[in-house]
Amino acid sequence: MAFQCQRDCYMRELTTRVVSCSPAELQLENNGKKEKIKGFNVTVKDTILFPEGGGQPDDHGTMGGVQVLRVTRQGPDAVHFVSSGLEEGQEVLLKVDWERRFDHMQQHSGRPLPGKDRGIKELGRQRSSIELDTARVKSGEAEALETAANEKIRSRVPVNVRLLSLDDPEVEKVRSRGLPVDHAGPIRIIDIEGVDANMCCGTHVSNLSHLQAIKVLGMEKGKKNKTNLVFIAGNRVLKYAERSYNTEKSLISLFKVRPEEHVQAVDKLQIEEQLNTNLVLLRDMAVLIARNFKSKPDQGNFFTLHYKDGDNEFMNIIANEIGFEDTVIFLTVGEETGEGMFLLAGPSSVVDSLGPRVMELLHGKGAGKNGRFPGKSELPGQEGGGGGPAAGAQSPDEGSGGVEPAVR
Template sequence: MALACQQNSYCKEFQTKVKSCTPAELAVPGKSKKDKLRGYEVILEDTILFPEGGGQPDDRGTINDVEVLRITRRGADSVNFVTKEIQPGSEVNLKVDWNRRFDHMQQHTGQHLITAIAEKMYGCPTTSWCLGENISSIELDIPSLTDKQVEDLENEVNERILASIPVTPHLYHDKDDPELKQFRCRGLPDDHVGPVRVLIIDGIDSTLCCGTHVSNLSHLQMIKLLWTEKGKKKDRINLMFVAGGRVLRYLGRCVKVERSLTTLLKGPLDDHYELADKAVKGCKMNQKYVTSLLRDLAVFEGQKFKADSNSFLSLHRKEGDLEFMNIIVQQVANPEKICFLTVGDEKGAGLFLLSGPEIFIKEVGPKVAEILNGKGSINRGNYQGKANKLSQKGKAEKLIQETLSSKDSQVKSQDNSSQEKEP
């Protein structure tokens, strides 16, 4: 038996009965494998909620107003994951998320149309496809397509949409029916049960497919082929496209970006590339100039501290980087002098470096990292690392100074003790 959603993809509401409801768990996307959602797997006598298959994601919808979070296929059954128990044998009302469903119908039928026309025009069969969240892609078995070929393909595809050609599913109840061999197919799933469904676009394509589709190409409204890129295999390409409502949404995003760039670059659309290219080159030149100035400043600060009688330097530079701090230490070239250097956002994250006597930085470095809510280690004789709270720089500096004062007091005490023991 074909599911109700496969017999009539336009059915938005449906009555059926619950065959079973068993406890289950669902992995939560973006979280650890251990973090699972507890719920129930519900199997229905029939359903308008499409389980994932044929490259098409699963539907969303409700069973008695209980949200269905995942739909998979298990043999001939469609398995619905819900968070509330639904009594087996009870009659339920199904509602499909129509916006999601119709979008998938447009993209999936669009893929069939593009696949058929591309193979007819350029002899390149489709090896796989992906229905993405915003943009879909078709992997074609051809090394490349020119811009002109893509344009011609797009024109031909949209001509067929304007012709309002019917799209009809047909069921073959025997999967070994010899007539099925004439239809395009990449193979049935190993656990396939029940009739074989063939989708026919009159005069254009006939292929085995389990997905939901529009009933007429005119319902696709329009298809826009976006660009091509190299596929995973060097002799194949991915053709990116949008169909139906996605064309309008894609165009809407493009208009927003165009208007923003027009304001930012102070020029019309036709000049955007040249203006952006000029801005990027100018930014790179300025960055090189700033980097050069920072290096000169680091040399100056290092030489200045080297000539100073003070033994401790605390310096922050928002625009600096690790190279800036290392240059200062290299210029000081005195392991007895202590440098506490920081770069980055004074109230946020950045980098820090502590240089000085080895014993001192081994003792104080980890404490400084802890105060700055960061991590560090000894590298090239310096204790350096990342800081998440440069706002605590003052506390770290106070710790260093207190430690230095304590060390100085110990040295003076030892010197006085030695002088008293002399005859």
Template sequence: MVFKCQEDSFLKEFTSKVVKCEPTNEPVVEYGKTSPFEGFQVTLENTILFPAGGGQPHDLGWLNSTEVVQVLRKGDEALHFTKDPIAVGTVVDQKINWERRFDHMQQHSGQHLLSAILEKEHNLPTTSWWLGSDECYVELDSVKVSNDVIKATEKRCNQLITDAVPVNVKFCKANDPDLNEAHTRGLPKDCMETIRIICIGTIDENMCCGTHVSNLSQLQMIKLIGAEPGKKGKTNLKFLVGNRVTKTFQQMLDREKAVTGLLKNEPSKHEELIQKLQKNLKVANKNLQTVLLDLAQYEADKIKRTQPKPKYVIMFKKEATPEFNRAVIKGLEGEGMFMFLASEEPDKPKEGQIIIQGPEEHCNALGDKITELLKGKGAFKNGKFQGKAGDLTAMNKCKKLIEEYFNNL
């Protein structure tokens, strides 16, 4: 069956009668994301809401005031997924979410144009394509696509858009000799009875069940945004068409404005300034490490000079790094003290590194209790525990435990 949306892709409102309404729990798939659904599937005499197919996502819309959250083609029928049932025989006004549909039409017709130029002029056939919520891509049967090809293809496609080449739909039967000329890419098996061929001027003929623009000028422009390795031996060439170009450009401008505000300099200087900042940060970190190691030595000396000599050391400094703690331990080695040092992970304040070291009897008495309190991961090896702490909020409990243990000795 050829649906009303396939006869006229620009119909935004239509009236039709409900012929079937059945409960369903088939999930809703939105740009590849599956969500559970429980409701009804409504079949109408005809529909302007496009059921997903040929790489084009389903439409959204309304049947009177009932929202349609998904449309799927099953054989000859288009099933409209709704939360509430609609009685058979009801005549409903169909309305379409036109912004979404027109976006899909721009991306889909843009894909036909792009695939035609890549195949005919650069011998790069399209093996599949994807229309996502933000980006689209064509999967090309090649491990690499050169920047020269990308540039030339974008220029050629945009020239054809400027030339306002008409896009027409031809209908024919499965045994029609015209069919040999047209490609069958992305055509669902159940679309075979009456076949639609999308013709872009004399440039391309392609069998397709999707909805398309009627003139390339409606695409406004196409922007190729980069090639990435795809499945084995394939390349995904990403693209944006029409309103998506404007939308993405606005997002980029907003981001650039935010960065300009942060760097307090014009966009042409951003790269240079960020490189400078990164270099300065590297130097600052290196200096900090040197200072921290000096501080570790100072801390160790201070403890060594303390009278009477402490039996234990507990250290948890905010600025401490694992290197700092190791340096303190090294400075105190051979002093016969029980040492427990912790440091925070910079981006996960609850987590960190701990070191426990000292006379065997104290490590045996306290080690397991401390690591249990801190949800530590690691093991004692040669009288030393060095590992991760999963919960540093228990540090005070550990301090109390150690203090009580040594007070009671």
């Protein structure tokens, strides 16, 4: 049979009578957890609450003022799950959640407009999608589909409902994904003039102008060389525009730049965050390098290291952690040829004597004070790779003992 919700999708209230009421359980999902609740399965003489099927979710609404938690189809009947029992023969008023219903009508009727679909992927959530019989969509095709769909909406194309018997020859002429095994009654055909005709049990608008607009959001890879076209229709377009505008306002307030510069602003923020993370790791590495050297029983009184990605703070942390009152420390950072920095630290007498010589060998600039001689170096590339700040230096997990290798 065809329910009242299928005969008149715009009807919001219906007074009917209870046919049966029996105890039942329903499994619901609450905050990601599944729970069973006790209640009653109620069938009525007719209903305006659509039972889920054909890819469309069920309607929400009330029955005699009690919330209907689920509507399913069992053969020719629509079964309503409610928390309170009702008497057989009792007259009840059904009310449908119109906002949810009309949204489903808009998405459902909008489904064929962007292209011939093979099935609903999503309906009744934030977006809808259909499966296109193609592996890829060429550049510009999505925009063309959207433009054509909105032209049909502006043309006020009628949407007609036909009920055919199973043996009617017209049934063979319409698109179908097959009938459920427990189908009963006439076959319902949704005919959008000049666009599409297919078997469908769901709720639809009576005219494409009621869709208001369609927005194609994009394409996603589907199964078996198919493509999923993602779209929204009707009030969802308005809500999407409102959410986007509010997000845009928030981003303008945060970044202090124009909307077209938001992506660059986020990219810059990510780079800065990564740099900050790298700096923390670099500081931790410096501490570990120093402690590793000090933990060696034969550490000696000389430590040298080159680390390309280091900086002044990296070198100072190592020098402070090791201590340079009795140990000579020579550190370099930067590329092995070209600009770099160095630090010579140790007893003042050694640093005062060797500092100027180190600066000369590295073609650098610097000055010494209180056992430290920091400076900048500028070394040209040389054949064989010799002569750079790293010459004779160790990797970050190595050090050397003995003062002789420092400068010759």
